[in-house]
Amino acid sequence: MKTNAGRFFEDYRLGETIAHAVPRTVSGGERALYHALYPARHALYSSDEFARACGLPAAPVDDLAAFHLVFGKTVPDISLNAVANLGYAEGRWLKPVFPGDTLRSESTVIGLKENSNGKSGVVYVRTRGLNQHGEAVLEYVRWVMVKKRDEAAPAPEATVPTLAKSVAAADLVVPAGLDFTRYDFTLAGEPHRWGDYAVGERIDHVDGVTIEEAEHMLATRLWQNTAKVHFDATNRPDGKRLIYGGHVISMARALSFNGLANAQMIVALNAGAHANPCFSGDTVRAWSEVLDRAETPAPGVGALRLRLVAVKHGTDPFALKGEDGKYNPGVLLDLDYWALVPR
Amino acid sequence: MKTNAGRFFEDYRLGETIAHAVPRTVSGGERALYHALYPARHALYSSDEFARACGLPAAPVDDLAAFHLVFGKTVPDISLNAVANLGYAEGRWLKPVFPGDTLRSESTVIGLKENSNGKSGVVYVRTRGLNQHGEAVLEYVRWVMVKKRDEAAPAPEATVPTLAKSVAAADLVVPAGLDFTRYDFTLAGEPHRWGDYAVGERIDHVDGVTIEEAEHMLATRLWQNTAKVHFDATNRPDGKRLIYGGHVISMARALSFNGLANAQMIVALNAGAHANPCFSGDTVRAWSEVLDRAETPAPGVGALRLRLVAVKHGTDPFALKGEDGKYNPGVLLDLDYWALVPR
Amino acid sequence: MKTNAGRFFEDYRLGETIAHAVPRTVSGGERALYHALYPARHALYSSDEFARACGLPAAPVDDLAAFHLVFGKTVPDISLNAVANLGYAEGRWLKPVFPGDTLRSESTVIGLKENSNGKSGVVYVRTRGLNQHGEAVLEYVRWVMVKKRDEAAPAPEATVPTLAKSVAAADLVVPAGLDFTRYDFTLAGEPHRWGDYAVGERIDHVDGVTIEEAEHMLATRLWQNTAKVHFDATNRPDGKRLIYGGHVISMARALSFNGLANAQMIVALNAGAHANPCFSGDTVRAWSEVLDRAETPAPGVGALRLRLVAVKHGTDPFALKGEDGKYNPGVLLDLDYWALVPR
Structure with missing residues (x-):
């Protein structure tokens, strides 16, 4: 064999x-495809000029x-x-x-x-x-x-x-050179600074995206992820393909621009659960909760610990778990991460 | 909020x-995606070599x-x-x-x-x-x-x-360096020069493209256009997503290669109407009409003012408006633009 | 006209x-799209570093x-x-x-x-x-x-x-500089060398991919192939679009990574038949047979002549032809090619 x-x-x-x-x-090809696959708008990843103004050599x-x-x-x-x-x-x-x-x-x-x-x-x-x-x-x-x-x-x-339950703020790695002291909030799309976010605050990201089979397969192949459940409709009686959990993460993170446009760089993944499978035809919505805040040694750079939840349209987005402690069927993702935000 | x-x-x-x-x-990524999303074949945008032979530094x-x-x-x-x-x-x-x-x-x-x-x-x-x-x-x-x-x-x-009803020919901006005196009609795909097009002439672009949800969403996201009507199937009772009008413009323009392969560069948009909404499953067809002709100061470069009409398959493509002056339901786009053509 | x-x-x-x-x-855009459209994983085409270690200037x-x-x-x-x-x-x-x-x-x-x-x-x-x-x-x-x-x-x-029934081994062109003497089998994904493949050996590539309309149209447009049967649903009573035969070739070749990860470079196409049309919804599977082996003058580089067969899920993959000598309806592709493999 x-x-x-x-x-x-x-x-x-x-x-x-x-x-x-x-x-x-x-190459720039992967970057362009990321923008075609997800409603990604964080300026640091969209514009080489914006990234340079933040001390990086180009948009990562x-x-x-x-x-x-x-x-x-x-x-x-x-x-x-x-x-x-x-x-x-x-x-x-x-x-x-x-x-x-x-x-x-x-x-x-x-x-x-x-x-x-x-x-x-x-x-x-x-x-x-x-x-x-x-x-x-x-x-x-x-x-x-x-x-x-x-x-x-x-x-x-x-x-x-x-x-660790979460990555300690002291262990976050800020990219060399990152400097948010001349950060352009207008070009970034929102005025909210690190100090404007309070622990416990929830942000409903409003928009929804309905997912098609072709899209999640293009994305999953792009990452050379070959798990057959994502591609082979003959694996299930209903002919549906299980959507790669990472596709939901990227979709929810991109949707979170609306309210978290300045949560530019992800620096830590504390925890994450793919609460329920996602399928073609599902409309994904997302909300975030501020879990923690921390300073960093980099100029003008703060960190927010955020909970990012993705749910299917048609379910109560904030009813995460039932009395049995299990995720409700409409919950797709419960992610806990740290992002860098201008102070 | x-x-x-x-x-x-x-x-x-x-x-x-x-x-x-x-x-x-x-980057080249956006260019490649444009070619994947639309049947775009204008040589000046497809080949760096062709663009250089026309006096530009590379294919735009x-x-x-x-x-x-x-x-x-x-x-x-x-x-x-x-x-x-x-x-x-x-x-x-x-x-x-x-x-x-x-x-x-x-x-x-x-x-x-x-x-x-x-x-x-x-x-x-x-x-x-x-x-x-x-x-x-x-x-x-x-x-x-x-x-x-x-x-x-x-x-x-x-x-x-x-x-202005239309951009005056004298106000068209020809890109610096553009020179069509050594234009290669064979590589461009058609022999028709500026002088071969007569005002009033109509060109049926023959081909049709049936649009899928995944395609128009990829395109619209690529341009970071986030209007929810294009992405969220829960916005309408029939679960369809309204296709971004610009997707129809690009599709029709790409189809217009067949008959207008030498209408290389778009230099002005005089007017445009998204006459009716377009949805997944519609098959888009297109025709053009020559509205005007003008010379330009650039060597070998003429300008054509063109009307580009996109219609759904199954309707009379040339019956644009009813007696009430309103567009017929099968008409998707009625666009008026100037393009640069070798003389 | x-x-x-x-x-x-x-x-x-x-x-x-x-x-x-x-x-x-x-550009890198076409390369990224190829990875999004097909489960392509041959390391020489995925990594500039891997290609350089094999004597090429970059990943082709x-x-x-x-x-x-x-x-x-x-x-x-x-x-x-x-x-x-x-x-x-x-x-x-x-x-x-x-x-x-x-x-x-x-x-x-x-x-x-x-x-x-x-x-x-x-x-x-x-x-x-x-x-x-x-x-x-x-x-x-x-x-x-x-x-x-x-x-x-x-x-x-x-x-x-x-x-010629097939390209003679002596006529195969090995790219200048290609050298497999320091080939990294771990990074390539499989340990099998040229000498491990026996003439007559069959490899079932296991995985299947279900094809969507949006995907094959993106691919076919990317190659600026404009044959209307691939794009216009009004061409057939069932509204299906005939999938470009080359899409099936690329899909089958990418699937063949699983068992032929080291069959890196295609150097000859000996013969090929698009045995039956492929449509959206079909799940493509593939198997290969080793037809011949040859040495090459390049260091560490051997050649394998391979038969690559693609079939629709639900049919006997190895029952190629009926008693009448015609391909069975489930067979999509029967391709005969030479590939370069480390010795």
């Missing part, structure tokens, strides 16, 4: 590092595009036989990605725990995205439930890593 | 200039892509609460846009007139697209009907600008 | 060379993208009135195409044979793709059945060219 059937739970070894295949050079590729590219490479090794994507933690963007950069990924297995049913187990990996200079541009922990090939295979000793 | 609810009629002041947000750097971004980018930025300030896009006038392309350029837009309010029902009014703006050097690349007048927030708000004194 | 109605059978002259219109400059545009661009330009002159695309032969890639290159095409008529019904005839052309330096990047023979405009038009003397 020359084809890759993917790894099963018993194929992972604690501490091993897996180098993921297919490095990728990004969207932070989530970098995330999707790094993530996509891990799919054949980590989640081809995954039953569920359980969570994210300790995600940090370490360096902006610019057109011309070449990205590759590697993942270290930091935890393994077989499920009590003996049919699957949870695999924890810390993934790093690296550029052509070998510099880390991004890192995050992700854990997935993976099937066993052979239920009789012996279980490894259970090891569950201790993960 | 941190989100932008858009301006209402009473929010505009005569003479004020609004700087629109979110500048945008274009399609003139309509430049228009859509400039227009898209105005939507949050001008037409978020618009009931109707009423017209265009005095549009001129002033400088070609090349990959690497960064575009922003600003609009000056040049007219205001409340409707007699007191519920809305007409806003006239002159919009300019500017590049990173602050040079104007494009300007046009557009007027839209905008709702009032408060029907009791006092009406401003009515001011309706006097607008 | 200023529009192009295309050539009919009696318009072709043996030996004439047709220069096709609309040259095209490619996918060989099939180059093919589609060259092919697309021939459509208005060769196949606008074609009833059927009958075959390919003697295809060779002669030089990689890089972002910044400008491609044009020309075709020489090498054979003409009227059908016995007097209504149509077969036209054989040898097409060359040329870059901005006038260097051939690609050549292939294609023959199509073309309608006659006038059934009474006299038939030319029948001339059928003698075509």
Whole structure:
């Protein structure tokens, strides 16, 4: 067999590092496609001039595009036989990605725990995205439930890593040179500064986008994510394709421009849940909540910890969970991240 | 409220200039996407070599892509609460846009007139697209009907600008260096010169394109046009999304290659009506009529004033208006523009 | 009539060379779109760094993208009135195409044979793709059945060219500088070398992709292929658009990564049949068979002759033909090509 059937739970070894295949050079093409796929308008990622005025050499590729590219490479090794994507933690963007950069990924297995049913187990990996200079541009922990090939295979000793509930403000990495002291709020689209956001404040991002099959497949392929559930209509009786969770993240983040136009750079992913599957025809809406605020050493740069929630149109957007503690069916995404905002 | 609810009629002041947000750097990515979204084949925009042989430094971004980018930025300030896009006038392309350029837009309010029902009014703006050097690349007048927030708000004194029926030939701006004396008609695809087109001549562009939801949404997002009617299927009982009028303009212009392959550069927009809404599933066809001809001072360069009409398949393409003077339901677009053609 | 109605059978002259219109400059935009349209993961085309480690100056545009661009330009002159695309032969890639290159095409008529019904005839052309330096990047023979405009038009003397069953290994052109001696199998995604593939071996590529109308139209337009059957739903009673055969080639080739990740560069097209039409909603699957193996003079570089078959989901993928020798309805593509593989 020359084809890759993917790894099963018993194929992972604690501490091993897996180098993921297919490095990728990004260009203005990926940037243009990101703008075609999502209603992305954050000025720092749209305009080289705006980015230069903020101390960067050019407009980076969207932070989530970098995330999707790094993530996509891990799919054949980590989640081809995954039953569920359980969570994210300790995600940090370490360096902006610019057109011309070449990205590759590697993942270290930091935890393994077989499920009590003996049919699957949870695999924890810390993934790093690296550029052509070998510099880390991004890192995050992700854990997935993976099937066993052979239920009789012996279980490894259970090891569950201790993960931070959120990235500490002191650990946020502000890109070298970033300076918001001459930030142009008019060009950015909104007047709200870091100090204008209060912890606990909620922002309804108003707009909705109805998703088509062609769009989410274009996006998911762009990141070279090949999980068949996203592409093959014969996988399900209703002929629908499961939309890549990252597509919902990018859609919700782009919608959040309306109210958070100045939350320019994503620097940390604290936690995230793909609460329910999203399908073609769903109309995605989003709201955010300010969870925390922090200063940074960079001139004029503050940080906001934000909760980004995506819901399907037709459900109460703010009724997140039922009495059983489970997400309501209309909730698609519950994401917790840090963004850099002018002070 | 941190989100932008858009301006209402009473929010505009005569003479004020609004700087629109979110500048945008274009690259080969936008050019490639334009070719994927429209059957665009004008050689000057397809080939750097062809453009250089015509005296330009490289192939510009399609003139309509430049228009859509400039227009898209105005939507949050001008037409978020618009009931109707009423017209265009005095549009001129002033400088070609090349990959690497960064575009922003600003609009000056040049007219205001409340409707007699007191519920809305007409806003006239002159919009300019500017590049990173602050040079104007494009300007046009557009007027839209905008709702009032408060029907009791006092009406401003009515001011309706006097607008030219069409841009005078003497006011057309030919790009610096443009020279069609060594124009390669074989590479361009058709032998017809400026002198081969007679005023009154009609050209049926033959081909039709059936539009899909995913396509027009990709296009409209690419221009960062965020009007919700284009994206949110829950806005209408039939679940259809209204197609951005500019998508129809670009589709019709691209179809017009067949018969007008040498009408290379658009230099003026004299007038335009989005006669009826276009929806997914419609098959767009187009025809053109030669309205006028003019010489230009540039070597080998003539100008044709063209009427470009787009219709839905299944209707008489040449029956534009009924006895009541209104456009027939199958008519989508009636556009009047000047293009540069080799003599 | 200023529009192009295309050539009919009696318009072709043996030996004439047709220069096709609309040259095209490619950029990172076309490369990004190729990755969005197809699950393409061959590392040499994804990463500039990987390509440099293999002796090339940068990652080329996918060989099939180059093919589609060259092919697309021939459509208005060769196949606008074609009833059927009958075959390919003697295809060779002669030089990689890089972002910044400008491609044009020309075709020489090498054979003409009227059908016995007097209504149509077969036209054989040898097409060359040329870059901005006038260097051939690609050549292939294609023959199509073309309608006659006038059934009474006299038939030319029948001339059928003698075509090689396959390109001889000695005639394969290995790109200058290509060196696989330091090939990184981990980054490429699979460990299988040239020597691991046996003649007669079959590889089932496992994955399937369900095709949407928007996707194949974006792809086909990207190559400036304007054949109306791909775009105009009013051409058929069922409203479906015939999918460009090249879309199926690219989809199948991209799927073949799974098992043939190291079959990096396509250097020859020996033969190809679009066995049955493909439509939106079809789920495409693919398998390959190793037909031949050859050494090359380049360091570490071997060649595999591969048969690539694409089938619709729901049919027996390996039952290619019925007892009548005709392809079964579920077979979409039967392609025969040479690829370069590390030894």
